[in-house]
């Protein structure tokens with residue numbers, strides 16, 4: 001098999017379609033060559049090699065690919081007219097990771113590889129710039145030392161060991177900036193860096209370019225399994241088996257002087273989705289400088305630059321002289337770049353995120369990929385591209401990551417609350433949304449408060465987990481393409497970056513803004529849409545669901561087969577869900593209604609009753625409450641089916657466990673407190689989830705079912721008399737045998753008959769069952785004979801199929817996921833291989849005897865995209881989920897069907 005794919009000078013062995021083998025970056029580097037975009041020549045070592053490396057070890061793997069790598073290096077030498085390790089005309093390389101799915105900043109990169117005491121002379125002569133040559137050398141030692149030789153800071157409060165040496169030398173020389181270092185200073189740095197490496201690692205810094213190359217390749221493969229990459233994969237659901245490719249390319253230099261530059265750009269706005277080319281660059285800088293947030297990057301376009309200056313409060317004169325746009329500083333190259341970005345977007349038909357370098361007046365592209373974007377940008381870009389005629393309706397739906405719609409459904413700052421808020425500072429609107437939380441300064445402390453805002457000078461890939469936990473991120477340095485900004489947008493997390501007024505002291509854990517001090521734990525608020533930072537807590541309000549969002553929902557409607565219902569227990573939730581497009585209620589959990597106001601007292605009385613007569617008396621008190629609740633919810637969902645489930649949880653959940661409450665209850669019922677306590681103790685169960693709950697309640701206390709059935713049917717009749725189209729569907733929970741359902745159905749039907757006779761009005765209603773116990777699924781052919789519909793309760797079905805307690809699984813599931821025993825939490829993502837097969841069997845057996853049996857799902861999985869797609873596959877009629885997940889399920893349901 002082939003392990004190495006070369007590219008360069010308009011030719012390539014790979015292409016865009018080969019992402020699985022070459023990784024995203026490698027496939028696109030090949031493709032760019034093929035479409036005539038200038039890319040430095042190089043080669044890609046495949047992801048299969050990474051897998052082999054992980055399975056069979058370094059020695060065997062490198063032996064196998066050695067000759068292919070050597071031949072590929074020779075090709076790069078030929079195309080660039082250089083020689084690896086040569087004294088006069090050395091070949092310098094970059095080594096970068098590149099997985100199938102982009103994992104920005106998660107894995108390692110080495111630049112300027114091939115540098116040593118000989119090569120530095122060659123570069124010096126060739127460029128006529130010895131300072132540049134030595135600066136490249138010291139960068140290489142620094143990067144290689146960090147990435148390959150693992151020179152890390154001793155603790156989180158400490159600096160990078162190389163940065164410490166840089167600071168020391170600055171102090172000795174009495175200078176402030178890196179740019180003030182002379183060639184001799186840089187030589188001194190190289191010397192000190194190498195000495196530090198030797199001291200810490202006990203190893204000499206390698207001078208042989210081949211040793212450097214193999215060391216770097218190994219480091220990139222190893223970085224696939226570094227903790228932050230593993231975490232990122234978990235968050236983004238990227239399989240561990242994929243592995244990363246390694247891209248080796250001839251170096252081009254953005255730091256060869258004032259005619260050189262480097263930058264990062266987006267073909268559209270990744271935060272808002274607006275169709276404007278934008279990005280940042282730095283003159284005389286190398287690769288990571290732009291994203292690292294160390295120097296303030298400048299805008300590429302003139303309009304972007306003006307906007308940026310206005311946000312920062314910088315005057316036009318100062319902007320034009322200190323921070324000119326690329327459009328102004330290098331107009332000809334800007335034109336080329338602008339044409340190239342358009343070409344790339346037209347070719348890929350999606351928003352591109354690209355990296356470029358200008359070396360002495362020549363433009364090179366180093367990377368292009370589909371850009372990460374916020375939920376809002378995702379929607380706008382897809383709709384705009386459809387309207388601009390570049391993609392069709394089905395492609396629009398496929399471009400929507402349903403889970404990302406969640407960002408659009410979340411609150412924004414309340415307009416009046418924001419007016420009276422005190423503005424502290426202004427940074428860049430790096431990732432939109434609103435966040436309110438308590439200040440933390442270290443990512444690993446983000447979980448110190450229930451709502452935290454992570455405040456950093458800048459963030460790094462190590463901070464990923466904390467960024468995920470925090471409600472928002474504020475950085476003092478860094479632009480729109482800084483690590484914080486890019487990662488936050490990918491996560492859909494509110495972020496304000498580059499707020500220069502924020503001064504942070506990590507040691508004292510205090511930030512100062514315009515003289516005002518904020519300690520750790522103080523409240524601040526961020527508006528990621530405007531870049532503003534506010535003092536204190538600010539109220540938020542619900543977002544608008546119109547415009548492009550509505551267009552996506554219309555497309556979902558057009559292409560979907562299944563319908564989407566909602567799980568709702570109150571008329572208000574039902575109305576919210578209806579606005580999001582829910583067509584009916586798939587689960588109304590009646591027990592939630594018993595906790596409001598005085599109802600709980602009547603409920604407790606019912607539970608604590610010793611005789612049927614007493615129980616019926618208490619149930620009579622509950623009846624009007626229930627009827628009223630059902631009228632509300634049936635009316636809110638007028639015209640659609642409303643599935644109302646009979647009482648489900650174990651009774652002990654309703655009774656008072658505390659002394660004072662027991663006392664109150666005793667007084668209410670006219671019995672002694674001891675008696676109440678004894679009755680409560682009597683309800684104790686060793687395993688309540690598998691105990692006296694679900695239809696087992698209705699079968700031991702039929703009068704409860706009778707009361708609930710009466711309340712539902714009376715409510716429907718009352719509504720019908722008012723002219724409201726109410727469609728109740730009564731659902732029996734937790735059955736395992738058909739007989740359990742049959743007895744309940746008999747009660748419901750006879751109660752309905754009675755109500756119809758009493759009222760002289762009839763309504764249509766259904767009686768169905770939940771399928772939550774594996775036995776019910778296995779005997780679904782029998783169950784279907786009695787049921788009008790099935791609704792899969794995959795929460796309990798997962799619990800009982802795995803035998804994992806829903807309430808206790810948190811203790812071992814994280815470990816199971818960590819160890820790879822499970823891929824993900826089966827209570828969140830339906831386990832298609834196991835639980836899914838039980839569902840499938842239930843659907844097939846049920847439909848086998850009743851072809852028109854209505855089938856749906858109402859467990860949590862009904863709002864999780866991959867599970868929704870599975871439900872479509874087994875032929876369900878609907879999925880039901882919480883109101884805020886309705887739009888997500890609608891898009892997933894449409895995706896399942898196109």
Ligand code: PEP
Pocket residue numbers: 587589648772792793794795796797858859860
């Ligand atoms: C279920 O078990 O999936 C279900 C919807 O019921 P509950 O979560 O109320 O047990």
Ligand code: MG
Pocket residue numbers: 772793795796
């Ligand atoms: Mg259940």
